[in-house]
Amino acid sequence: MFETALTTRDLWFLAQGAGITILVTAISVVIGTILGILFGVIRVQLGPILSAPLTFVLDIFRSVPLLIQLVLTNAFVGIVLQWQISGFTVACAVLSLYTSAYCAEIVRGGIDAVPQTTRRAARSLGMTWAQDMVYIVTPLATRVALPSWIGLALGVMKDSALVYVVQVTELLKSTQILITRLQEPLFLLLICGAFYFIISFPLARLGGYLERRWSND
Amino acid sequence: MFDYTFQWGQAMARLPQMLEGAIVTMQVAVLSMVLGIALAIVLTLLRLSGSRPLMAISTTWVEVARNTPALFQIYMAHFGVASFGLYLNPFMSLLVGITFNNAGYLAENFRGALKAIPDTQARAGRSLGMTQLQAFRYIIVPQMLRISFLPMTNQMVWAILMTSLGVTVGMNTDLYGVTQDLNALTFRTFELFAIAAVIFYVITKTITLGGRLIAARLFRY
Amino acid sequence: MKTLTLIAAATALTGLAGIAQADKLDDIIASGTLRCAVVLDFPPMGMRDENNEPIGFDVDYCKDLAAALGVDAEIVETPFPERIPALMSNRVDVGVASTSDTLERAKTVGFSVPYFAFEMAVTANNSTGIDSFEAMKGFTVGAVAGTYEAIALEEYVNQWGEGSTFRPYQTQADVFLALSQGQLDATVSTSTVAQANVQSGNFGDISVVGFAPFDTDYVALFTRRDEYGFLNYLDLFVSQQVRTGRYAELYEKWVGGELPDLTIPGVYR
Numbered sequence: 180m181f182e183t184a185l186t187t188r189d190l191w192f193l194a195q196g197a198g199i200t201i202l203v204t205a206i207s208v209v210i211g212t213i214l215g216i217l218f219g220v221i222r223v224q225l226g227p228i229l230s231a232p233l234t235f236v237l238d239i240f241r242s243v244p245l246l247i248q249l250v251l252t253n254a255f256v257g258i259v260l261q262w263q264i265s266g267f268t269v270a271c272a273v274l275s276l277y278t279s280a281y282c283a284e285i286v287r288g289g290i291d292a293v294p295q296t297t298r299r300a301a302r303s304l305g306m307t308w309a310q311d312m313v314y315i316v317t318p319l320a321t322r323v324a325l326p327s328w329i330g331l332a333l334g335v336m337k338d339s340a341l342v343y344v345v346q347v348t349e350l351l352k353s354t355q356i357l358i359t360r361l362q363e364p365l366f367l368l369l370i371c372g373a374f375y376f377i378i379s380f381p382l383a384r385l386g387g388y389l390e391r392r393w394s395n396d
Numbered sequence: 397m398f399d400y401t402f403q404w405g406q407a408m409a410r411l412p413q414m415l416e417g418a419i420v421t422m423q424v425a426v427l428s429m430v431l432g433i434a435l436a437i438v439l440t441l442l443r444l445s446g447s448r449p450l451m452a453i454s455t456t457w458v459e460v461a462r463n464t465p466a467l468f469q470i471y472m473a474h475f476g477v478a479s480f481g482l483y484l485n486p487f488m489s490l491l492v493g494i495t496f497n498n499a500g501y502l503a504e505n506f507r508g509a510l511k512a513i514p515d516t517q518a519r520a521g522r523s524l525g526m527t528q529l530q531a532f533r534y535i536i537v538p539q540m541l542r543i544s545f546l547p548m549t550n551q552m553v554w555a556i557l558m559t560s561l562g563v564t565v566g567m568n569t570d571l572y573g574v575t576q577d578l579n580a581l582t583f584r585t586f587e588l589f590a591i592a593a594v595i596f597y598v599i600t601k602t603i604t605l606g607g608r609l610i611a612a613r614l615f616r617y
Numbered sequence: 618m619k620t621l622t623l624i625a626a627a628t629a630l631t632g633l634a635g636i637a638q639a640d641k642l643d644d645i646i647a648s649g650t651l652r653c654a655v656v657l658d659f660p661p662m663g664m665r666d667e668n669n670e671p672i673g674f675d676v677d678y679c680k681d682l683a684a685a686l687g688v689d690a691e692i693v694e695t696p697f698p699e700r701i702p703a704l705m706s707n708r709v710d711v712g713v714a715s716t717s718d719t720l721e722r723a724k725t726v727g728f729s730v731p732y733f734a735f736e737m738a739v740t741a742n743n744s745t746g747i748d749s750f751e752a753m754k755g756f757t758v759g760a761v762a763g764t765y766e767a768i769a770l771e772e773y774v775n776q777w778g779e780g781s782t783f784r785p786y787q788t789q790a791d792v793f794l795a796l797s798q799g800q801l802d803a804t805v806s807t808s809t810v811a812q813a814n815v816q817s818g819n820f821g822d823i824s825v826v827g828f829a830p831f832d833t834d835y836v837a838l839f840t841r842r843d844e845y846g847f848l849n850y851l852d853l854f855v856s857q858q859v860r861t862g863r864y865a866e867l868y869e870k871w872v873g874g875e876l877p878d879l880t881i882p883g884v885y886r
Binding site: 186188189192253254256257258261262263265266344346348355356357358359360361362364 | 657658664665667668669693694695699702703705706707708788790794797819820
């Protein structure tokens with residue numbers, strides 16, 4: 180098993196794929212989180228009835244397989260609208276919205292977890308809505324939301340394995356390309372799996388640690 | 397408006413085939429959930445066993461399932477384990493892959509749920525003459541399942557969504573596989589996948605809403 | 618009245634734009650790059666060298682076409698099922714991807730005259746004892762999703778009925794991987810890919826056991842079906858490749874053996 184035709188050049192090729200995985204994930208998580216906070220706050224402010232259309236749209240991203248979201252967006256943008264957009268952009272756009280749909284739920288949960296009485300107390304001290312949000316809600320909600328958010332970010336990294344379908348050569352696709360040439364599926368797949376694990380596991384542990392620490396007081 | 401002629405008729409004519417695919421999708425998801433819950437209970441039991449090797453097996457399973465992509469797990473179930481001479485057909489590969497994933501996530505949910513069940517209950521069971529296993533079976537598990545009911549419906553939705561990954565291991569009878577086959581024949585990519593998306597949406601919404609209704613009915617205190 | 622004027626102005630503008638609009642051929646020359654869809658797990662037509670750079674017959678063919686147009690070639694890797702969607706969504710300008718010119722596909726894209734021709738070969742895992750196309754009856758067989766041979770083979774499997782199973786995989790590599798692992802008993806693929814894979818020795822105990830009774834698989838370049846100017850150019854390019862001996866040269870370099878005839882007896886195209 181350790182006799183392999185794998186060269187350092189191939190490892191570099193895999194590292195490039197891993198770089199794409201990280202890049203797509205980073206872009207999508209940043210944009211998705213900003214949008215998610217926005218959507219989450221809008222949903223809480225408007226209440227369930229007025230925000231129903233937004234809820235419905237975000238719900239679609241959580242109810243349809245990501246693979247179909249990617250294929251469909253790619254087909255719509257390219258075939259129907261005839262826009263010249265790279266697969267990389269489509270991947271980032273879809274993953275960002277996908278992230279924002281889950282993030283909005285987390286944000287909503289975080290805000291809801293702040294006791295109404297605390298917020299009223301803040302307002303009665305003369306704080307504006309914005310001050311209440313910044314100084315009271317944000318610190319308290321973050322404690323509740325951060326562990327789930329770490330879970331979400333890691334989830335997006337793992338789900339980014341699907342962007343191969345819009346011709347983005349990320350880590351898993353690079354692995355498949357090497358399997359094609361070298362025919363050592365198990366060995367290559369283990370390298371690929373180990374890579375995801377090495378990034379994901381420590382962060383998942385950190386999330387678990389924060390969750391335990393912050394839930395005790 | 398668009399420089400593109402939609403041909404919904406051609407795509408809609410394939411609806412019966414796609415609905416058949418949806419049934420296969422649901423079969424895989426339901427089977428993987430039933431097996432996943434059973435395995436997750438076993439993993440939880442292993443974790444509580446106090447034996448180091450058994451705990452290590454349980455932890456490794458849970459962490460690998462949670463920290464690698466589902467697509468990787470399914471690909472591994474087909475092409476990876478075949479390197480050991482174990483051949484799974486596409487249906488089985490997909491089922492094994494999703495079950496592995498389900499069991500890992502559910503075991504983690506159960507772990508959280510266990511915290512909410514006071515130790516004293518199991519001890520009370522023991523003092524009534526139950527064995528440790530009996531106490532687990534009759535006192536812990538029912539409460540554990542009740543507390544994690546909503547996370548379980550979420551996992552069920554995930555299982556449905558994950559079936560779409562079966563195409564990478566040669567699955568062509570589930571909803572995604574059928575849609576892709578039809579796409580190869582007709583190239584109505586947008587129309588076909590839009591219909592598939594609607595079917596997926598209906599299935600997952602039914603599960604979420606059904607789950608909530610059942611929860612409201614079952615868990616009235 | 619104002620609206621009417623606006624509509625009139627808009628119509629006039631659209632009309633003007635229509636006259637000035639460049640076609641695909643102009644666009645490619647202006648952009649300086651020709652983007653070709655090529656399948657890279659389809660040796661010897663498309664594959665990767667030890668630097669993981671694209672090589673193969675189709676890759677060279679794309680480079681020749683780009684050189685003729687005086688632009689740079691860009692190889693866009695597309696899996697088999699994604700070839701036509703990639704063109705339709707404007708990710709590529711032309712497909713140089715060993716694509717069979719079926720009538721079903723011609724409803725969506727425009728094909729050039731054939732630039733290559735394949736025979737379909739049966740490759741079997743030696744342990745199965747399969748020795749011909751008909752002997753595959755009752756076994757698990759597979760091919761690459763969405764290809765000419767996959768569609769034809771699936772029809773046969775449906776006729777054979779009970780016991781025979783058809784499995785489509787996403788890539789040619791996955792098919793041969795499954796075959797070498799014993800997950801598939803046999804596959805139908807182009808004879809070139811079958812020979813290349815058997816000779817590579819990567820796939821263990823498999824061999825080419827015969828030909829499939831499908832018609833000769835003529836493959837053509839494809840682009841958008843309304844780009845007559847570019848389609849005309851592609852036809853002429855294929856003809857020039859044969860005339861100048863470049864077709865024979867590339868065939869010798871990548872495949873070897875008897876050069877397939879690209880004309881169909883008894884009909885013009």
